[in-house]
Amino acid sequence: MSDIPEAPFNAVYLGIGTMGWVVAILKFRAWRRDPSPGLLVVALTIAAPSTAFVLASPVLYRLIDSVTGLGNLSTLLVYLGITSFSAGAVVLARMWTPPKQRANARVWDAAGDTWRHVRRRLAVFAVLAPVMAVLFFTGGADSPESPLTFDTTFATIPQIAVFLVIYQVLFGFALTDISRVCYGHASRLPYGWLRRGIRLIALGGYVACGYVVCKLIAIGAAFAGVTGTEWLSTALGPVFAALGAMLITAGFAGPAVAAWTRRRRDYQALRPLWDLVYGADRRxxxxxPPSAWTERLAFRDLEWRTARRGLEIRDGQLTLRPWIAPETVTAAATVAERAGLDAADRAALTVATALRSAVAALNTGTEPRPRENQTPLPGLDTEPVDERAHLVRVAGYLYAPLTDEALAVATG
Known part of the structure; x- marks a missing residue:
């Protein structure tokens, strides 16, 4: 048994594995909503190393060996899990490479060219993974149990040395491949969380390459009978691996968390506008309406809830249209021009002012205008991709001072 304390490795490996699986579950949920090969590959690419980190924790490493009766079996499972990540990373690198940068690729034939290259690379992993298993089982590395020092303990056995080198070479190739592509991919993206996430993945890949370098040096030294380099494998290498894994996980999680936060913010921001139209027509x-606590605790199905809230607001606008007074729209345009608002804010202020005025007119029993005399509101022809942002902006102006000013001008 190694005299290296195992508690820190348990904490770090289980923590990273758990964090990775949380992100993987989010990606699997996204894939279920939008089944696409890219999302599935991302989810599997995150799940494989997350499982490997969990199994690499000494407490589970020893438990698996005890249950199966095969010493150091967890090493094979962990390395195959990381090899699966390597295969997924190579696939993602190919999928994210622009068509014009692929050898012998035509833009119109990008999809077919991509999957031909993917199949060739996956074939390499499909052949080498069984080879790794055969080398492991024929190497006789089942004793002593070495959850933290397996590489340097058994690197003197030729089969195990080859097993370890294959694993490290595949891992290193995948890390450099995905990092290279991610840096190029990020430079073509607009500023935002997606760009930051892709760059974190690239940085994490390059940092994790330090693990590969440390391991190869330590394995080579052990095979040659040189001592004194074990710390590269047991101390420095795992630091590079853990830091790289955290950066890569953060890179995959960052854009998803940002998108979830934006959906939740939009859902809650639309509530005052939804309340206004719901009060006018409860049908x-x-x-x-959900209670305030239900609104605050809404964490699931936010995309569906927000989309439904937007559709109901649009229906409410159409319901209130017969009570919209032309002078209200004119007053809002005057106030917006005086305030120097841009086109998007001017439209939002106009709609907010018109809806508040229409609700007041409806509640006081004002007769509805016939269809030919109704005043159209700006924003009704907004493209679907921009519609939510428009409604959120309207909700922000609903009770703003400029809206009160426009209503005062209209009634004055």
Whole structure:
């Protein structure tokens, strides 16, 4: 048994594995909503190393060996898990490479060219993974149990040395491949969380290459009978691996968390506008308004909830249209021009002012205008991709001072 304390490795490996699986579950959920090969590959690429980190924790390493009766079996499982990550990373690198940068690729034939290259690379992993298993089982590395020092303990056995080198070479190739592509991919993206996430993946890949370098030096030294380099394998290498894994996980998680935060923010921001139109016509909603606590604790199905809220608001606008006074729209345009608002904010201020005025007119019993005399509102022809942002902007102006000013001008 190694005299290296195992508690820190348990904490770090289990922590990284758990964090990775949380991200993987989020990606699998996204894939279920939008089944696409890219999302599935991302989810599997995160799940494989997350499982490997969990199995690499000494407490589970020893438990698996005890249950199966095969010493150091967990090493094979962990390395095959990382090899699966390597295969997934190579696939992602190919999928994210622009068509014009692929050898002998035509833009119109990008999809077919991509999958031909992917199949060739996956074939290499499909052949070498069984080879690794055969080398491991024929190497006789089942004793002593070495959860933290397996590489340097058994690198003197030729089969195990080859097993370890194959693993490290595949891992190193995948890390440099995905990092190279990610840096190029990020430079073509607009500033935002997606760009930051892709760059974190690239940085994490390059950092994790330090693990490969440390391991190869330590394995080579052990095979040659040179002592004194074990710390590269047992101390420095795992530091590079853990830091690289955290950066890569953060890179995959960052854009997803940012998108979830934005959906939640939009869902809550639309509530005042939804309340206004719901108060005018309670038939618009499928269910009663959620309580304040339900609104605060809404964490699931936010995309569906926000989309439904937007559709109900749009229906409410159409319901209130007969009570919109032309002078209200004119007053809002005047106030917006005086305030120097851009086109998007001017449209939002106009709609907010018109809806508040229409609700007031409806509540006081004002007769609705006939269809030919109704005033159209700006924003109704907004493209679907921009519609949510428009409605959120309207909700922000609903009770703003400029809206109160426009209503005062209209009634004055």
């Amino acid at each position: 618009l909603a499928l269910e009663d």
